[in-house]
Amino acid sequence: MSLIDFQHVHKNYPLGKTIVHALQGVSFQVQEGDFVTISGPSGSGKSTILNMVGCIDTPSAGEVIIQDTHTSTLSDRQITELRHRTLGFIFQNFNLIPVLSVYENIEFPLLLGDSRNDPFKQWPEQEKCDWINYLIAQVGLEDYAQRRPAELSGGQRQRVAIARALATKPSIVLADEPTANLDSVTGDQIIQLMREMNQTLGTTFVFSTHDPQVLDVADHVIKIRDGMIEDNYRLSERI
């Protein structure tokens, strides 16, 4: 059983009178606990794939299966709940909520559920607090917990985003070019941090990048060109 299963996924975008074939029959599987890189040139379809793993976009044809759930069978509400429970997001431009402090930003996903069986509602307050503080410590922002995002550097903001993506203890964290807005040293640190979190928490990370160097840290590399898979390999096969 794979954590993520893409089966012959196509995605077409209407663009004026023409149609852009962003994905043309993409199939791959991702195993639990892997640190996965999706690489490829600009416009190759990296973001499109990540959006589909993240269930914020739907395929034109083919199947996207997350944790054995066929996402095409879910209602909009159920999809949102699936995102809330099993997925975490990190964005290129951080997307932190400007009016919330670092602590509140990380806590925010835990407060989002509005259904009765929301797993985070049953979480004891103290445990929740300890967990958030643990994440803040893990991303090295103990001294910044009460700051607003505007008072942080780009690297610090992306650290907050990583902690926030992990707050709900998701199975998968998706990161679309998380280092694109950072200098290379900071970018490397961010990749390193994601790798550490992947190893300590066992969370599966899927992230896209332009940077060929990053491929060295990954367990699993998926290379895309023109909406098709060019290469797909795991560096260290697990048993």
Add this chain to the structure above:
Amino acid sequence: MTWFKLAFRNVFRQKKRSFLLASAIAFGMLSITLLNALTGAMATAVKTNFSTAIGGHVYITGEVISPRGYSTSLIDQTATLDQVIRSLPVPIMQVKPRSNAQVQLVNGSAVTRTRVSGIKLENEPTSFTKLRVMQGDMRALQQPGNIAIPLNRAKDLNVRLGDKVLVKGATNTGQQNLLEWTIVALFADQSSFGRSNSYASIVTVNNLLNIPADQYQQVNLVLQDLNHMATATAELNLALTREASIKPQDDDGLVGPMRRMMGSNRTLVENPWQGTQFEVTNLDDVTENVMAIVRGLDWVAKLIFVIMLVITLVGISNSYRMVLLERVAEIGNMRAMGAQANNVFRLFIYEAVILGMIGIALGLILALAGVATIESLNFADSRGPARMFTVAGHLPLMISMGSVLVSSALIMVMAMLAAYFPARGAARLDPAEALRSAT
């Protein structure tokens, strides 16, 4: 709770814009509250001034047929009326029997016209408390043959306190009568609507009118509660129809009672009757015309308010559209993290509600300040119809809880309505599109 906190912080995110929007709402709240207070004050002042001028809230007049076949202003079934008034089901503060006469006061070649109200002083001890007595003592009116007149009339007549004046008037049946009365008090002129009023005891006036000392032309009732006015009037009409007779409601409407109150006492009738024909009117009847004007003003004020509300609504709605554009990425991000569409919708509505509450509170504070300022203005020296709308020189402004609640609710609904479409737009944003447009 999370969403409310977020909404609250979002409101303070763009301080200048939020302040402008809240100010627009505050201005609406301020103007409607002030306008309501103003029209309310006008209504109160009109009622107060009329009831002071006439001296009561419910007025019972009567007509009897004179030996010559004239209808004259008189109540001769006083025992019956006493009985009817005593059995009224509403609390009565004062029963004021009165007789009125239009007279000329003469001193040598100086002449002045005035209405003389004949008053039973023991029945209405408070009637002169608002009168500014300059010289003499109103209590001396209890002696027959004494009169109290406005100071300026005394100057016109060239008489002083203690002097005697000639009083020229007609009896109730129309004969000329000439008496000599003593001036025992002078007071600051209170002339309402350009008519001057003088006072004497009812016995004194009855003597001039040549009617028995224990009868009178009119009884004014002062009620404990103005809300009882209609009930009291209806009950009186019922009881007097049963116990005596009521003037048919066909002919002259208010003209008859008003004419009698002003002391013009006699008309020829074609179909005479026996005993007293009663007629009951009240403050509402008398002020009906002026109140219609006040109500008209009130409607105009409300119309302006609604127009202003709509303009503000459009303005706020447009601002929210801009807010929405600024926050597209943020909304996409929230949706990606697992916020449901209705959470996003509610976030925008909450922001509008918070803005509305701030605006309403601000407007109310300004309105209170405005009311205090207007109340401190003194119009005592102003002439003309403006005086009708002031009590003792001041506008009796009152902010009523009820109208504040109604206008707050209206403004709140408007603020939410303004946010409704932008909020729905935000909720319907496709997360993928929203996130893409931000990069």
